Amino acid sequence: MNTTIFYFSATGNSLHFAKQLANRINTQDLVSISEVFEQDAIQCSSERIGVIFPVFAWGPPRIVIEFINKLQVRGNPYVFAIATCVGIPAKTLITIEQALENKSIKLSAGFVIKAPCSSLAKKNALDHIVIGLDRKRRKLKTGEERLEEIASVVNKQIAHKPESSSWLANRLGTFFHAYGVDFFKTASQDFKVSEKCTGCGTCVRVCPRANITLSYGNPHFYDNCEFCHACIQWCPEFAITHPNFDTALKQYTNPKVRVNELIINA
Numbered sequence: 443m444n445t446t447i448f449y450f451s452a453t454g455n456s457l458h459f460a461k462q463l464a465n466r467i468n469t470q471d472l473v474s475i476s477e478v479f480e481q482d483a484i485q486c487s488s489e490r491i492g493v494i495f496p497v498f499a500w501g502p503p504r505i506v507i508e509f510i511n512k513l514q515v516r517g518n519p520y521v522f523a524i525a526t527c528v529g530i531p532a533k534t535l536i537t538i539e540q541a542l543e544n545k546s547i548k549l550s551a552g553f554v555i556k557a558p559c560s561s562l563a564k565k566n567a568l569d570h571i572v573i574g575l576d577r578k579r580r581k582l583k584t585g586e587e588r589l590e591e592i593a594s595v596v597n598k599q600i601a602h603k604p605e606s607s608s609w610l611a612n613r614l615g616t617f618f619h620a621y622g623v624d625f626f627k628t629a630s631q632d633f634k635v636s637e638k639c640t641g642c643g644t645c646v647r648v649c650p651r652a653n654i655t656l657s658y659g660n661p662h663f664y665d666n667c668e669f670c671h672a673c674i675q676w677c678p679e680f681a682i683t684h685p686n687f688d689t690a691l692k693q694y695t696n697p698k699v700r701v702n703e704l705i706i707n708a
């Protein structure tokens with residue numbers, strides 16, 4: 443059986459899990475969403491299709507929805523989605539289910555897994571309210587804890603209702619997702635680059651949206667940011683910050699993933 447796994451990953455958590463799962467469901471067909479989402483149409487004739495990505499502001503990243511809008515499948519594939527997050531997925535997978543449904547593609551199974559936090563943003567009052575409302579948060583398991591179970595469901599092609607947070611967290615989180623996405627788009631205009639920047643261009647190469655160029659050796663940011671943190675977290679000098687960041691937080695990238703695996707703009 444042909445299986446394709448599409449992934450979007452900024453700091454490596456989703457890619458790490460995609461690779462782990464690929465071994466267990468017997469496929470080597472891993473495709474970076476960042477590399478294909480700008481094509482006019484993304485055709486996939488596999489019988490099993492997986493989509494693995496992080497949760498951003500209680501919903502799916504903009505780039506993942508754009509990818510789904512261009513996806514063209516053959517027949518009725520078994521489609522599964524996995525959202526990696528730090529604890530509050532809200533209705534991310536239900537949003538994915540709806541986006542697929544708009545393309546007449548059925549989401550057969552949807553899983554949420556817990557992973558380390560890729561965001562350096564300070565938590566605001568709204569974050570604390572949603573976290574407080576989500577009773578399911580503490581029960582969330584990591585990819586490693588769920589790998590066998592998810593692989594078994596996918597291998598047997600069993601239906602699995604898309605997982606989500608508790609309903610109040612779902613309602614509030616989903617309501618604010620749209621504002622989050624809007625804010626993310628231009629957030630890079632407020633990025634600050636310190637004198638530690640060596641002009642190495644790593645930020646340019648890992649940006650999934652080609653939203654960064656080097657100008658006289660300094661990163662220049664445009665208005666199409668995913669706020670995915672790839673440029674910030676992979677910077678060898680930790681030279682990029684944002685006024686909303688918690689300065690006590692350290693840089694994070696998944697220890698099993700190397701920066702070369704996430705290079706898009708080579």
Ligand SMILES: Cc1cc2nc3c(=O)[nH]c(=O)nc-3n(C[C@H](O)[C@H](O)[C@H](O)COP(=O)(O)O)c2cc1C
Pocket residue numbers: 450451452453454455456457495496497498499500501526527528529530531557558559560561562669670671696
């Ligand atoms: C801008 C941003 C927003 C995030 N929002 C959420 C969120 O709403 N809920 C959550 O549980 N995790 C959230 N996270 C954490 C990521 O979903 C999580 O760390 C994910 O595993 C990162 O995946 P990646 O390493 O593949 O990029 C957010 C991370 C970022 C950068």
